[in-house]
Amino acid sequence: MNFEIPEEIVEVSKNHPYTKDTVSFASTKNGGAESVYENNICYSTVMSQLMECDIRCFPEQVGTGRAPSVLPPEMYKQWMELCIKHHWLPPNTTFQIEERNHTCLIPCAGMTRHEMYAALCCYRWSQNQPRIPWMILKLMEQFPKIHFYQAVQYTHSLYVEDPVHSFLAFHNASRNKLVPGIQYQVSNMNLLLSVVAKWFFAKDDAGNSPAKAAAQSYTITELESYLKKLGFTPPEVGAPTETEATKRFHTKTVEDILWDGWAELFEVKPDKTAIEETFDKLAKVREAA
Numbered sequence: 001m002n003f004e005i006p007e008e009i010v011e012v013s014k015n016h017p018y019t020k021d022t023v024s025f026a027s028t029k030n031g032g033a034e035s036v037y038e039n040n041i042c043y044s045t046v047m048s049q050l051m052e053c054d055i056r057c058f059p060e061q062v063g064t065g066r067a068p069s070v071l072p073p074e075m076y077k078q079w080m081e082l083c084i085k086h087h088w089l090p091p092n093t094t095f096q097i098e099e100r101n102h103t104c105l106i107p108c109a110g111m112t113r114h115e116m117y118a119a120l121c122c123y124r125w126s127q128n129q130p131r132i133p134w135m136i137l138k139l140m141e142q143f144p145k146i147h148f149y150q151a152v153q154y155t156h157s158l159y160v161e162d163p164v165h166s167f168l169a170f171h172n173a174s175r176n177k178l179v180p181g182i183q184y185q186v187s188n189m190n191l192l193l194s195v196v197a198k199w200f201f202a203k204d205d206a207g208n209s210p211a212k213a214a215a216q217s218y219t220i221t222e223l224e225s226y227l228k229k230l231g232f233t234p235p236e237v238g239a240p241t242e243t244e245a246t247k248r249f250h251t252k253t254v255e256d257i258l259w260d261g262w263a264e265l266f267e268v269k270p271d272k273t274a275i276e277e278t279f280d281k282l283a284k285v286r287e288a289a
Contacts, residue, residue: 016128027053057123069102079133145260147193157188167219192249
């Protein structure tokens with residue numbers, strides 16, 4: 001896609017590879033004292049301490065001040081509302097929009113580790129990896145018929161160099177120059193990975209979801225377990241090659257993820273036969289086109 005991303009957004013994103021992708025936040029529980037975490041390299045080390053807390057996210061500390069929020073205010077608002085719509089943020093999240101200083105408050109009562117981590121990543125990406133929300137919003141504007149997760153998968157294939165600070169299985173490991181020995185053989189062209197992420201976080205009328213029922217380990221691990229439970233063969237992280245079974249839901253190219261016909265896949269209920277039949281039907285239409 002030939003979008004001209006603002007230079008400042010590109011620079012902030014490039015300056016936050018996962019080894020420097022620090023986050024600042026504060027937590028309170030039951031009205032108690034606030035615990036402040038400045039420039040933590042990761043949320044995962046303190047996740048157990050954050051359960052049932054209200055989490056206030058704000059820009060990382062730089063010298064005596066704060067890093068600027070470079071995502072335009074209107075885009076920050078659109079991004080956070082999109083994350084609420086797709087169950088990455090709880091509906092009672094509040095966010096403050098100030099010129100170059102965006103913050104948010106995430107009430108985590110009743111949330112599982114997976115829901116909390118997704119919610120925290122929504123803010124982290126807006127602040128440290130603004131190319132991600134910027135590109136997702138632009139894609140959905142240019143291709144209004146695609147599903148949110150199609151835009152997410154395509155964008156991650158461009159800009160996520162390592163899944164350490166993500167909760168989704170698709171990324172561009174070939175761009176990882178910091179740890180060249182790492183091998184993540186998970187295909188960005190496998191649409192099943194984004195479909196199952198949608199299923200995993202989607203809530204029913206009672207507010208339940210597979211993310212609530214999953215074991216409290218890493219979300220990428222639990223997404224793989226959920227795939228297996230549904231009868232699918234997931235791509236294996238670290239495998240040298242993919243098998244025919246793991247290529248079952250591949251598009252021809254990464255760009256082909258953005259074909260609007262694939263949006264129908266995201267309306268299918270969690271059912272192996274139904275998703276296979278729908279994919280095969282759509283693949284024939286795509287091939288003919």
